Amino acid sequence: MKKILVATEKPFAAPAVNGIRDVIDTAGYEFVLFEKYTDQSQLVAAVADADAIIIRSDLITPEVIANANNLKIVVRAGAGYDNVDLSAASERGIVVMNTPGQNANAVAELALGMMVYMARGLYSGKAGLELRGKSLGIHAYGAVGRYVGKIAKGFGMHIYAFDPYIADEKIMADGVTPVHSVEALYSKCEYVSLHIPATAETKKSINFDLLSQMPKGATLVNTARKEVIEEEGLLKMFAERGDFRYVSDIAPDCAAEILEKFAGKAYFTPKKMGAQTEEANTNAGIAAANQIVNFFEKGDVSFQVNK
Ligand code: 3PG
Numbered sequence: 001m002k003k004i005l006v007a008t009e010k011p012f013a014a015p016a017v018n019g020i021r022d023v024i025d026t027a028g029y030e031f032v033l034f035e036k037y038t039d040q041s042q043l044v045a046a047v048a049d050a051d052a053i054i055i056r057s058d059l060i061t062p063e064v065i066a067n068a069n070n071l072k073i074v075v076r077a078g079a080g081y082d083n084v085d086l087s088a089a090s091e092r093g094i095v096v097m098n099t100p101g102q103n104a105n106a107v108a109e110l111a112l113g114m115m116v117y118m119a120r121g122l123y124s125g126k127a128g129l130e131l132r133g134k135s136l137g138i139h140a141y142g143a144v145g146r147y148v149g150k151i152a153k154g155f156g157m158h159i160y161a162f163d164p165y166i167a168d169e170k171i172m173a174d175g176v177t178p179v180h181s182v183e184a185l186y187s188k189c190e191y192v193s194l195h196i197p198a199t200a201e202t203k204k205s206i207n208f209d210l211l212s213q214m215p216k217g218a219t220l221v222n223t224a225r226k227e228v229i230e231e232e233g234l235l236k237m238f239a240e241r242g243d244f245r246y247v248s249d250i251a252p253d254c255a256a257e258i259l260e261k262f263a264g265k266a267y268f269t270p271k272k273m274g275a276q277t278e279e280a281n282t283n284a285g286i287a288a289a290n291q292i293v294n295f296f297e298k299g300d301v302s303f304q305v306n307k
């Protein structure tokens with residue numbers, strides 16, 4: 001019997017776990033839940049006889065792969081797969097997939113929620129600002145970026161997007177204005193919402209040169225990855241631009257320094273929670289389980305990211 005391991009340090013909501021279990025049971029596979037582990041060595045041990053693994057931001061390192069002798073497929077229930085060592089998986093012929101779009105609305109709602117929270121002075125009771133009439137730049141117009149645009153429209157924001165991989169016509173069809181360089185996006189927009197993945201090309205790409213082009217009242221919103229920010233530049237931006245605000249679902253390494261020196265100008269969630277809703281967990285978790293069943297039963301490799 002095939003063993004499907006759900007390995008989530010940050011657990012899925014109970015209805016999502018039940019939904020995943022149903023899919024696995026119906027396929028006649030063994031379902032094993034391994035959550036809230038506290039040390040990477042426990043994950044390394046847990047994968048020993050798994051045929052498939054469903055993960056979230058859990059780290060699939062070469063060591064994990066080396067200890068997973070039966071492993072054929074890893075599905076990251078979510079969008080970003082920078083937590084999976086793709087070359088180690090490919091070397092062993094292990095298929096890696098994600099579940100694009102399944103948790104996108106949850107992340108987008110959080111991005112807008114954090115914007116309101118900051119615009120209203122962290123709900124301190126002091127007079128704040130409104131989002132209506134402000135310009136919003138969506139940096140990467142994938143599934144999350146599109147939902148951010150849709151919701152922001154309801155707030156009456158002017159919306160721009162930069163994404164070199166998406167045709168202008170597609171962006172314009174959503175009532176969003178495409179721009180053709182990051183510089184154009186940052187220099188136009190009071191709010192910029194990041195939706196780029198963490199890759200060799202994007203890591204540390206959000207630097208002082210770029211941020212300092214933002215107009216007065218600049219707020220950077222990060223529900224993507226902390227690695228895309230160049231933290232020296234972030235600190236410099238706070239130091240030189242008293243109007244700058246930063247809200248992020250992933251605290252930077254220099255979080256304590258920012259919160260101490262620039263209190264009230266930044267907010268970081270205590271734990272990455274963009275995708276942490278019952279709905280997103282259920283959508284992404286069940287999609288992951290179905291992808292595994294389709295892979296084993298039909299050889300379906302849709303959503304494979306290490307081709
Ligand atoms: C993603 O890439 O899908 C999000 O960052 C969600 O990550 P999580 O599943 O660890 O909450």
